[in-house]
Amino acid sequence: MADAVRTGARAPATDRFTMARLLRAREAGVFIALLVLCLFLSFATDGFLTSLNLLNVGRQISLLGIMAVGMTFVLIAGEVDLSVGSTYAFSGLATGMLIIAGWTLLPAIGVGLLTGVAIGLINGVLSTYGRLPSLIATLGMLSIVRGAALILTNGQPVTVNARNGALPEVLPTFSFIGQGYLFTIIPMQLVFFVIVAVLAWIVLSFSNFGFRVYAVGGSAKAARVSGISVNKVKISAFILMGVLAALAGILGLAFLPSSQAGRTGLGLELDVIAATIVGGASLSGGEGTILGTILGVLIIGVMRNGLVLLGVSPFVQELMIGLVIIIAVGIDKWSTRRTG
Amino acid sequence: MADAVRTGARAPATDRFTMARLLRAREAGVFIALLVLCLFLSFATDGFLTSLNLLNVGRQISLLGIMAVGMTFVLIAGEVDLSVGSTYAFSGLATGMLIIAGWTLLPAIGVGLLTGVAIGLINGVLSTYGRLPSLIATLGMLSIVRGAALILTNGQPVTVNARNGALPEVLPTFSFIGQGYLFTIIPMQLVFFVIVAVLAWIVLSFSNFGFRVYAVGGSAKAARVSGISVNKVKISAFILMGVLAALAGILGLAFLPSSQAGRTGLGLELDVIAATIVGGASLSGGEGTILGTILGVLIIGVMRNGLVLLGVSPFVQELMIGLVIIIAVGIDKWSTRRTG
């Protein structure tokens, strides 16, 4: 019985929502790992359980979280996107260059997001109609987009400030979305993450599109018999991923406010995929939830923060992050009986 | 009908070996891409078609190639190993530290290779008995092994020379295996690659172990009910991968002869996987050949070499590499009729 519910909860929540059910859900393993980690850190450090630090963690995980939400859709649809780090860099740089070319904010951000759409579209078309494995298509795009960003900027850093040509009226708003605080306390990046996560949760759990994403990833063939256009659904998931990577890139630029094509977002794809898979999504498709992904992102963020607060050497940190990834996923696998 | 032969040839060489069949094989797409590339470069540059340059390319692809051979086994067995870049660094550093601690060559290399065995064993056990997806297990190990390498070396570069304590009688041999030339012309690294590739080809195509790797990756269930120990076969593939990554790491150190835990082999995993998949292996297991992998490695190596000879800007090179990956795999997919 427990198992039926457990597996049931992995699919969109048809069942009524109860706390007990939630705790037996797929996410439970990760949730417990997170809880243990937080408890431990509250006792072991005095800096962890302060609202300032927690909000800080919230900000630091936001960009990763926004991208992990996109990756959740792609993984559930049975694909993978390795190009997200490059998209993150490219879209941020594109927006930045437009702003310092004197554009106003909305058009500049709009174009930045559109570059994300375009990259997602290419990824999607190559992986569906192009019949390439998405791993290969997006690995190729990883290089292509990074190369394009280098060519576009000639390898120079792009810094958004008035001296470089940004309109003075644009700067305060741009800074606000990246660096500002809502009600002077909640980091704007976190606000964006929360909005994205809530919207994605609604879409994935309750909308037809969400349903189709699960169906397509669970069995593409069966989805086709149900009249679902597999390719369109997959392409949409890639586009969503592209837009969210672009959004993260733009917010990242607004935060610093400087970016560099040769360095920004390098290797980010593995971080994003790790967080998503720790949260319960599977590379074989059909599985994953937004709640799980948020937990996955949190566990990695809290871990990083905690290790720093504990004064652990960065080398040991590197090692611990790997251990935690394995243990967090392991808790779930090892705590349930073998079911074949 | 043509298709029957095409797909048939993807499996271990059951068919008799004829040139015609070879050319219709899965590798044909990549082979044609490689041929076109070489022809183009012979005309477009004067440096490409010289034996010196070709041997140079041979050296430059050797370490990638040795690792890609290992990855071929892992992918055919239906798994993936992201930790190879870290293993490459760790094993090289371990050997290097032992040499400058005054060890003689064989024990130092032996221990270096054993670290590869150990990492492969852990990867394998986590991915089989540990029931973790290998993507997660090896992603965790990527961090853990990298962290361990940093701790081991305290983040300092390790340089093998007499001043640091290497025995004078050890150095010439160590340099020879990394930097030397057989018959004063063939780079030793290439010699190692050729030996590894030939042995791997024999094992994969003709031995019972190779057969089991294909069987396990094609259908774990079918293999299990036939009495094949799926876990042992997978663990063996991971160990083989670990040893080959370690071998590459040791040869890499012998070539340079300096290595650094924070940098060596960073991101190498994606290069290795890309080369292997360009060569026809598939992430879903059961498919791939050593010949294909060699072609995949060659195409990437020739491409890199050619772009440098052509004087293409490094940024454009980055972009072109991505394009070639997509096109090389695409040629195969797009040139065959849609088979559903």
Add this chain to the structure above:
Amino acid sequence: ESKLADFTLAPRIKAKIDAGQPLDIYVSYHDVSNEFAPFMKAGVERAAKEDKVGAQFIGPVGADADGQISEIETLMGKMDGLAISSVSTDALAPVIDRVIAAGIPVVTFNTDNPESKRLAFAGQDLVQSGREAGKLMAKVLGGKGKVMITTIDAAAQWSLDREKGAREALKAESGIEVVSTLNTGTDPQKIYAAIENAMLANPSISGVLSLECCSTPAAGTWVERNKAADKVKVVGFDLLDQTVQLVQDGNVNATIDQAPEKQGFAAVDLIVQFLKGQPINNVDTGVGIYTKENIAEVAKK
């Protein structure tokens, strides 16, 4: 020097010089995608124009020893001279020696490789510039405090050299303690987050000494956002837009310039002089120190 005396020029190049054919100089920078590459490249191009030679600016995208070596190997047959800034001294030394052995003159720039048989070096003395940074740090701290050193690549040769110099200078001050060296990684977001976390973990830090271009503005930005200019002093390197602004606003207390354009120029120029048969010597491109007082000179440009 003896190195110069040992060197024999390849007949191929000699013939070219004698025939008055244009020479091809290759300048291999250790990361063509970093922020200095364009300045170096500008210097290289200026030298090519003034000295009337062909000059190619090459190197890997992202610091990568294997990539740098492979590229040099591939182009060895084409080059009449090589100027190189090494990702890693130990890794690149054998290649430099091989190029030298092939009769192709090699000089180093930006990051020296003294272990190798290179003919000369053009650039900042990195240990010296580190020392200067350390001294500046000591000065702005008034001789006492806890200092954190930050670098985007603790393992790179230039970083090791500067760190060595900085630590030497800081050690000389009894009131100053170096708490740690923070390796931030190269992604801008991660650099900032690393500094943010480290400052949180160790609130007693009163000085941040950044060894390069990119953690300098990150540290300054942190100070600016936390309004900590009184408590935390920042000394760093280079004159990125952001850094200039931060110095003007008092969030970065001092920065050291390394004149990248000059380095690129000198790299090519040294080889050209050598091939012309003129004697060559190391070129020190100098240590430019900028604080709030003199930053205006740069800001106007």
Add this chain to the structure above:
Amino acid sequence: MTEQQTPIVEISGLTKRFPGVLALDRISVGFRAGEVHAVIGENGAGKSTLMNILAGDLQPDGGEIRIDGSRATIASPLASRAAGITVVYQELALCPTLTIAENIMMSDMAARSSLSFVPRDQMRREARAALTRLGMGALDPDTKVSRLSVAEMQLVEIAGAIRQRARVLVLDEPNSALSKRESERLFEIVRQLRGEDVTVIYVSHHLKEVLDLADRITVMRDGRTIETIDNDGVSEDRLIRAMVGRDLDTAAQWSLQPEARSDEAAIVLSVDKLTAPGLDRLSFHARAGEILGIGGLPDSGKDMLGEALFGLCQRSGRVTIDGKELRAADPQASIRNGMALVPADRRGAGALLSMSVANNVVSASLPRFSMAGFMRRGAVRREARAQVARLDARISHLGQKLATLSGGNQQKIILGRSLVTNPRVLVLHEPTRGVDVGAKAEIYAILRGIAGEGVAVVMISSEIPELIMNAERVLVLRNGGISGELTGAGINEEAILARAMAS
């Protein structure tokens, strides 16, 4: 027939529990040397679970297994094999990326040292011999299994099992995809093996077959062994009563020929020169309220017809419903215009196995159950509940994953999904494959009900009795074309076979 003797495999009090299901409840049964022992029971009765335990693929939670009188634990497939047991699984266990020969010889290879070389020629030879024994000598042993039809795969699996000279051969629904001729060949071999003192355990839903073949029959119901009967003059009705636990009143209906009553009805589906892989310019039509049967041998093209009509594969020619032409290769358009498909490959193409019952029921009609792009949960649950009730599907709750239903119940849910789309034309491919007698009867009744509502039902089936029982008109396919059309009393086994095999 063997007299009372100690069984070679004796099972007592065996229990197996799955999360939420007691699949085997203290069952006891003995299998003797040299007998054909049939195991029958409704879907989900526990037959496959028992066989999987014998295969070493599942471990029981309690009870004991004795082999040759001494207690044994079958810890792994290897142990099972060592004990002389060979199993042909219901869910085929073949490796699609390997060749026929490699699959047939896989367990031989497993027994050899992994350092040995693969004896390709010997493998090919022995595989060909094994195939020839099953009358499949024409199959090239170097063909990849992924290119075979389901029937061929089943034969390859059987060939692999038979050549191992097991003491106990377990066949779990071995012929569910085989043609009559292939099945008969299999039965011949089974009888031969019995003569060689091999124990054959035979699981099937085909009671006629069972009565023809078996020496003894064990009936299972709800995870329990009800009884073991000697097969001497037992009637089908007797078996059904034991399986279902009551008299099956619907059984009577089966023999009824549907009265021809749709002759005058409007033509709903019309197909003109349909050409697709395996199909060659096929033209036919179906009327409202008609059950149109399609029969033929496995390579006749009938297996592609469903997919081609529905637009799952490339096709040329015209397919129209109520005069509206369906776009090729566009399943969505097919559904929109009133066609629904129940595919043969239930696990692969049919069910969304990882999704819930409720979601499966509405998956082909999302727009109807949503508002502004969001699903109306209440409506979904209401519809799902209604379908489950209408089809009498046995589920534990609407959120249950489809993968955890037994085959017959999965089939009902897939049928429900088609019905929810309110089809004008319902195309079914092997609608009762692997479904037990009781559920079969229910499904037939449902289909007739649907036809009665004016839907054109196209039933593609390799089970001739199914066609005879239900179809008003039968088209027989051969070589991608129609080789005969039978109606009313003209529909009988001889006529269908004659047209299917005529050369």
